[in-house]
Amino acid sequence: MSEKEALARRFEEHRTHLRAVAYRMLGSLSESEDAVQETWIRLNRSDVTGVENLGGWLTTVIGRVCLDMLRSRATRAEESLHDRDGLVRLPDPVVTGPAGMNPEHEILMADSVGIALLVVLDTLAPAERVAFVLHDLFAVPFDEIAPVLGRTAATTRQLASRARRRVQGAAPAPDPDLVRTREIVDAFLAAARGGDLGALLDLLDPEVVARSDGGALRPSPVRRGAQDVASQAIMFARFAEAAYPALVNGIPGVVSRSADGAPLSVMAFTVRDGRIVALDILTDPDRLARLGLGTGPEAG
Numbered sequence: 510m511s512e513k514e515a516l517a518r519r520f521e522e523h524r525t526h527l528r529a530v531a532y533r534m535l536g537s538l539s540e541s542e543d544a545v546q547e548t549w550i551r552l553n554r555s556d557v558t559g560v561e562n563l564g565g566w567l568t569t570v571i572g573r574v575c576l577d578m579l580r581s582r583a584t585r586a587e588e589s590l591h592d593r594d595g596l597v598r599l600p601d602p603v604v605t606g607p608a609g610m611n612p613e614h615e616i617l618m619a620d621s622v623g624i625a626l627l628v629v630l631d632t633l634a635p636a637e638r639v640a641f642v643l644h645d646l647f648a649v650p651f652d653e654i655a656p657v658l659g660r661t662a663a664t665t666r667q668l669a670s671r672a673r674r675r676v677q678g679a680a681p682a683p684d685p686d687l688v689r690t691r692e693i694v695d696a697f698l699a700a701a702r703g704g705d706l707g708a709l710l711d712l713l714d715p716e717v718v719a720r721s722d723g724g725a726l727r728p729s730p731v732r733r734g735a736q737d738v739a740s741q742a743i744m745f746a747r748f749a750e751a752a753y754p755a756l757v758n759g760i761p762g763v764v765s766r767s768a769d770g771a772p773l774s775v776m777a778f779t780v781r782d783g784r785i786v787a788l789d790i791l792t793d794p795d796r797l798a799r800l801g802l803g804t805g806p807e808a809g
Contacts, residue, residue, distance in 0.1 A: 516557075520549055523564050527571050533642045534575035536600030536627045539799075544574045565653070572643050572657045579635035597731055599722040599791050600627035602775050604764065604800055605756045622646075623758050624777040625787040628720065629680040633672050640665050641672035681786070683760065683779050690780045691754065691761040697778070697785060698763060701746035709739035714784040724793030738788065745774075745790075764802060772802045 510518075527548060531541035548571045560566045602624055630638055636658050643649040643657075644665075651662040651669070658665055684690060693712060700708035713735040721729035732738050752765040757777040765773045775797065779787035791797065 513553075516552065519563055520552060520567070523567050526564065527567060530568060530571055530642065530647060531575055532601075532603075533622055533627070533630070533646055534572070534638060535578060536631055538601045538603070540578060544571055544578060547574045565649070568643070568647060568649060569653055569657055572639050572649075572654070576635055576639045576657060579638060583635060597628070597720045597722060597729075599720060599789055600624060600631065601796070602757045602762075602777055602791060602800070603759075604762075604775055604802060623680075623683060623760050623779055624789040625683075625779040626676065626680045627758075628789065629676050632679075633675065636660070637668045637672040637675075640669040641676065644669045645673060680779075681781055683781055684783070687761055689783070690778065693780050693783070693785065694761045694763060694778050695754070697742070698746075698752055701742040704743050704746075706739055706743065709742060710735050712785055713738055714781070714786040717784075717786055717788065719788040719790070721790040722793055722796075724795060729792075742788075772797045772800075775800070775802075 524545060527545045528541050531544040532538065535541055535544065548567060551570055551574070552567065557563060557566065630642070633641065639658060640651075640654055643654045644651060651665045654669075655662045655665045658668070660668070697709065697712050699705075700712065715735050716733070717735055717738050719732040719738040719741065721732075723729050732741060752763050755762050755764045755775070757763075757775060760778065762778055763774075763776040765776070767773055773792065775791045777787075777789040777791075778785055779789075
């Protein structure tokens with residue numbers, strides 16, 4: 510085996526981990542793949558013979574790559590995930606069938622990084638996001654993150670701390686009982702289909718937030734409050750011919766389809782203390798097509 514082949518094999522051992530890091534940084538599956546590929550290119554251009562911990566080295570490199578991508582994204586108004594009118598562009602969901610995830614998805618979704626968390630991460634400044642993701646989600650020491658950001662370790666710690674406070678305030682950890690979460694999601698669907706406003710209000714937190722992303726041609730505002738969200742849920746249920754259980758970022762969710770089986774939406778739920786506190790709905794037909802959901806009853 511040549512030296513280059515050996516290096517490629519070592520890189521492949523870390524590929525799924527690197528995708529997981531990039532996905533949390535970028536919230537985009539395609540951009541995550543681009544970041545992994547750029548990391549491979551940089552590895553090929555570097556002399557790593559003296560590197561004892563290749564995994565750690567690659568993690569900091571992909572952090573630097575993602576930082577550049579986030580900064581580039583921030584300079585393009587058309588790519589903004591949150592515009593001035595309160596509209597939102599949701600991160601890419603990782604959708605799998607209700608039976609479970611394949612091993613690669615399990616690694617990608619370790620620690621259940623839900624859509625609601627990714628939405629909050631999208632509001633952070635690039636340096637804050639990199640510091641938080643690398644330290645809080647992947648336990649990279651601050652003195653190793655600091656060179657990535659071009660900051661001191663103390664400043665990097667402050668960035669992560671500021672990001673942590675925003676995340677904890679806006680994206681509380683969901684209930685860990687996924688069986689109970691599935692029961693609540695199923696009850697929500699049944700109530701929406703049946704037009705049962707009272708049942709929906711019982712399932713929704715009074716301060717529930719519903720975000721819908723229909724793409725550039727069909728932007729949707731953020732809706733807040735149980736009454737407004739419940740009314741919209743009843744209206745939306747009329748358009749979906751069928752809805753099937755799925756795992757969305759490892760958490761029970763729903764894929765709705767038209768009469769011909771084409772996907773109409775992916776719905777991600779965040780349940781806290783037995784009530785739905787966030788509902789994130791992707792209805793952009795172009796992005797749904799890229800998810801490869803097919804036309805069958807199960808997603809993934």
